[in-house]
Amino acid sequence: MKSMKTYTEIPSLLSKAFLGTLSEEEERALQQWRDESPENEQLYESEMNTEYIVQKSHEVARVNIVNGYMNVLLKRKRNVRVRRVRRIVSIAAGVVLPLLAVVLWYGTRERIEDVSEQVASVIRHGGVKAELVLADGTTRILGSEVTDSLLVQQGANIVVQNQGVSYCVDSSVVEERYNTLRVPRGGEYSITLSDGTIVYLNSESELRYPVNFVGRDRRVYLSGEAYFDVVQDEAHPFIVDMGNSSVRVLGTSFDVRAYADEDEVLTTLVQGSVKFSAGKEFVTLEPGKQAVLGKSxxxxxREVDTYLYTAWKEGVFAFKRQRLEEIMKVVARWYDVNIFWENVSQKEVTFTGKMKRYDDFSKVVEVLEMTGNTEFVIKENNIFIREK
Known part of the structure; x- marks a missing residue:
């Protein structure tokens, strides 16, 4: 059991440390707590970060954190076995920094188990998995549990590993044969094409590609989302075909998002240069720019923070003032859940922050519920979203 000192003294000491009002005795007590574990020191450094405090203070200004936090505690009591907290520090509503210290403290040390243990065991994060369809129609299920193996196809050897596949081809073969890599909801996978280009496929995405590039250009066909790290070859441009639009490159890194159930096709350039075209229109992008093809x-x-559109391949959800409706489309694909809106107004709630893709769904709900007046009701793999 954690001592009462942990629950009552440390949040107050953290707020005083930020304000620079610690007495010598308090400073020694805080230093002792910091020396107890690396986790304590990491927490101290994060809460002394000015930008972090400012961001949280803005959140305080937007929502009633005190009521929200108490509601979460009550909900946790209904849904799970609760570790008792003997005393909650009394906080004056007008004192922002001590309020932040307590809220951030409990948010970090006491991870609020907002979803029942039964639900947490049902809705798990996605993983490394895909289906490989060879040119002759043969299929192979791929995943992180698959042992290393070698598939032999006419003109190519396909190396299958737990994180992805790669192609080693016979350059003398001139016949163009296509394979397809399908990544389901709740999956992600990577592939190294015959030219050395690496493609990272996100959930619910499909890539059709030649086993060996034999023509004047290197053309692949994408639906869904993928990040491309293209090997430079000026004589053979690399083209990503999304049906009604395409991206033409020589050698570069970029993300393409072209889901059938979304109104926009997005191409985000990280480095190099690409030409995005749709019909007779085209634009040439520079790093940090994004091309947006709308329904019209x-x-x-537009100029964007490319990290927000590429963090998924690093195992992170990253959002900046993103509408909840758009966020839940991303989350639903990864956790393979169905979303139902009981209050349409909740679609317009915005969120800024980062979440780990490999956390269980309960962690995602915990973060999103604490940012406003949104409530998630979970029934098996169906998520009902409503106003609190």
Whole structure:
């Protein structure tokens, strides 16, 4: 059992440390706590970060954290076995920094188990998995549990490993044969094409590609989302075909998002240069720029933080003032859940922050519920979203 000192003194000491009002005795007590474990020291450093405090203070200004936090505690009491907290520090509503210290403290040390243990065991994060369809129609299920193996196809050896597949081809073969890599909801996978280009496929995505590039260009066909790290070859441009639009590159890194159930096709350039085209329109992108193809068929360009559109391949959900409806589309594909909106107004709630893709769904709900007046009701793999 944690001592009462942990629950009552440390949040107050953290707020005083930020304000620079610690007495010598309090400073020694805080230092002793910091020296007890690396986790304590990490927590101290994060809460002394000015940008972090400012961000949290803005959240305080937008929502009633005190009521929200108490509601979460009550919900936790209903849904799971609760570790008792003997005393909650009394906080004056007008004192922002001590309030932040307590909220952040409990948010970090007491991970609020907002979803029942039964639900947490049902809705798990996605994983490394895909289906490989060879040119002759043969299929092979791929995943992180698959042992290393070698598939022999006419003109190519396909190396299958637990994190992805790669192609070693016979350059003398001139016949163009296509394979297809399908990544289901709740999956992600990577592939190294015959030219050395690496493609990271996100959930619910499909890539059709030649076993060996034999023509004037290197053309692949994508639906869904993928990040491309293209090997440079000026004589053979690399083209990503999304049906009603395409991206043409020589050698670069970029993300393409082209889901059938979304209104926009997005191409985000990380480095190099690409030409995005749709019909007779085209734009040439520079690093940090994004091409947006809307339902009207016109192309717009905008400057973006590329991390927000590529963090998924690093195992992170990253959002900045993103609408909840858009966030839940991303989350639903990864956790393979169905979303139902009981209050349409909740679609317009915005969120800024990062979450780990390999956390269980309960962690995602915990973070999203604490940012406003949104409530998630979970029934098996169906998620009902409503106003609190």
């Amino acid at each position: 068929g016109s192309i717009e360009t």
